[in-house]
Amino acid sequence: MSGNLPSILKFADQTGEYKRQVSTFRDQIEPGSAKFPPAVGRYRLYISHACPWANRTAIVRALKNLEKVIDVIAVDYLMTDKGWHFSDPKTTPGSDVEPQYNFNYLSELYKKANPNYSGRYTVPVLWDSVNETIVNNESSEIIRMLNTCFDEFIDNKLNFYPIELQSKIDEVNSWIYDDINNGVYKAGFATKQNVYEDHCIKVFKALDKVENVLLGNNQKYLINDTLTEADIRLFTTIIRFDPVYVGHFKCNLKTIQNDYPNIMRWLKNLYFLNGVKETINMDHIKKHYYMSHLNINPNKIYSLGGVYKFMQ
Ligand SMILES: N[C@@H](CCC(=O)N[C@@H](CS)C(=O)NCC(=O)O)C(=O)O
Structure with missing residues (x-):
């Protein structure tokens, strides 16, 4: 059976082991940064409600009250042989349409950011709507940015990575x-x-x-x-x-x-x-x-x- 599956739906290698790929986009939003400065309404998170890695970013956004600073767009729950796709919430409640380009697939965002990208099209994606590129697609780094980078715009100063506990x-x-x-x-x-x-x-x-x-x-x-x-x-x-x-x-x-x-x-x-x-x-x-x-x-x-x- 698995021999007939498209490669995007094959997860284990020859040894029978699943090896998670290393995320590619690793830029940082930083106060004072020329390319990716903190701003309200400029960055967007593309998530899947299903995905535990993406869910980390949605939770930090909620706990920090960043709802007015960063929008969230959720893909359809189904991951097909073309990867994640966007759906009308009227047909798939909980999903969103792609707001900037009306793209159908998450892969189109990756290709927009880098036409030569050849990795997997994973969520979460932290998107910069001004530079029209992916800032970062690694959840462990995205949650660190959400944790501190936007503090000037919110009252909530909760810190989930305090220096003394790092x-x-x-x-x-x-x-x-x-x-x-x-x-x-x-x-x-x-x-x-x-x-x-x-x-x-x-x-x-x-x-x-x-x-x-x-x-x-x-x-x-x-x-x-x-x-x-x-x-x-x-x-x-x-x-x-x-x-x-x-x-x-x-x-x-x-x-x-x-x-x-x-x-x-x-x-x-x-x-x-x-x-x-x-x-x-x-x-x-x-x-x-x-x-x-x-x-x-x-x-x-x-x-x-x-x-x-x-x-x-
Ligand atoms: N290292 C990434 C992993 C993200 C990841 O693997 N996301 C899965 C969903 S749970 C995905 O989008 N998979 C699509 C694929 O592998 O084609 C992170 O933590 O951000």
Whole structure:
């Protein structure tokens, strides 16, 4: 079956391993920058509601009250052999049309930024409507820009990467990225049994470690009592875990709802923080994964269960 799939829908290499590509556009918006200065209404985020990496950027935008500073455009939940596309919200609620060029595909934005671009057309994209180019397509860097670069335009001075916690945040991000954020993909996209098993086991070892961190003193956040980007980065994976990763990616040694009470407490708390729940579109999440990854779910049947009770 996977032999007949277009290359855009093939995720694992010959060894059966999924290797995430390194993002290409890595410019920075910076106060004083000649090319990319902070400004209101100039930059735009292209996201997918389904995508956990893009969801990080939408959450930081919401928590920082940047809604009037940066617009968000969401692609259709379905990723086809032509990649992400834009849809009319009347036909696909939660999706947007492309506002600057009326493009149909995200790939057209990448080609506009660089006609020779040959990588994958991923979300999130931070777009500069003045220079008509992509500033950055790496979520971990985009959330750092949103965290501080636009502070002159807003009252909200929350800082999710404070200097005194940076080394601790980097350390937590590192194992959570490898074993949880990307770990679920490595398990789910594996095309060899032993590769799947290794990654699946690593996912749950790392979740056990998170549970222990949060258990200590009934801890509210991953790092002491401070909400940091480490929480936001983990949240976007956990909110998708029981609804999608347990079934679709076969990460099913345990579930969050039944086996991780402290992660559940932490998850619920974050979900109800200012503006976060509005960034979660479970319809897009479920349909995207189950209907786009034809390599692992060729009949596109999406599962009904798994959604956390506090979301219903
Ligand atoms: N390193 C990127 C990863 C983004 C990424 O992989 N996004 C996925 C959606 S969840 C995507 O757009 N995939 C399209 C493709 O691989 O063709 C980031 O964190 O920003």
